[in-house]
Amino acid sequence: MIVRQFTCRGTISSHLCAHLRKPHDSRNMARPSSDLAAFRKVFSDAQNIAIITGAGVSAESGVPTFRGAGGYWRKWEAQRLATPEAFSRNPSRVWEFYHYRREVMLTKNPNPAHLVIAECEERLGKQGRTVTVITQNIDELHRRAGTKNLLEIHGSLFKTRCMSCGHEAANYKSPICAALKGKGAPDPNTDDANIPVQQLPRCEETGCHGLLRPAVVWFGETLDSDILTQAEKVLDSCDLCLVVGTSSIVYPAAMFAPQVAARGVPVAEFNMEDTPATMRFKFHFQGPCGTTLPPALARHENEEG
């Protein structure tokens, strides 16, 4: 597995995109199967299942993904706020953006796709089988659904990291600090709150009081190498891989499933549409994953217990 080469989050290059669209033997490749019974047979035999999830799973819970046409907060493209440079220029504005996203999550819930993944992990765990979720999502909906084996490769909206001492901590406060109460409205005409930096979220470690930032991976930043190493192990040892609700165009997740497929392991894609990687996969199930995933991961007649 060579994912370490792709530790920098960014959009797939046009060169590689072309490569993914046209694998060298594409003329001989059949479309992936959408035969649920055939998938279920593979599923019933699998001992270690890796499930890679992306924004599509959250979108079905009504979580704004800040991509494409809905990609704006106030008058900024979200990806221009999700950078270390934006935070150092205007920490108040970036904290307003993340405060808004945290508060929105209080009104959202896991959907049937999150729930069936968690239920499947628990059920298969009792049979000595493993399910591990590798997600690009930062909203913790998998965790709230009950998923335990979870690798959040882009971090979490509900974790902070101190800019001074580096301490990372879970943080579910609402609001995260008094000065952000009622702030963060997304409408384009909203004025910046311009909160003094001393009143933004601060580190609570003894004697530190450093400025906190969201513990998420921003554009141009490197992914956590421990988490990537764990993801590599999961992907190297899985005997079935599901790719759920992700466009397969954001690194490094874009490389995960094609690499699993390249070592001959079945990959099943559950997505609203084809992706640049679809033709490399054994199965493709089109539609909302909250609808397609529950029958795919339900108890199989061959399961014990």
Ligand SMILES: [Zn+2]
């Ligand atoms: Zn600190």
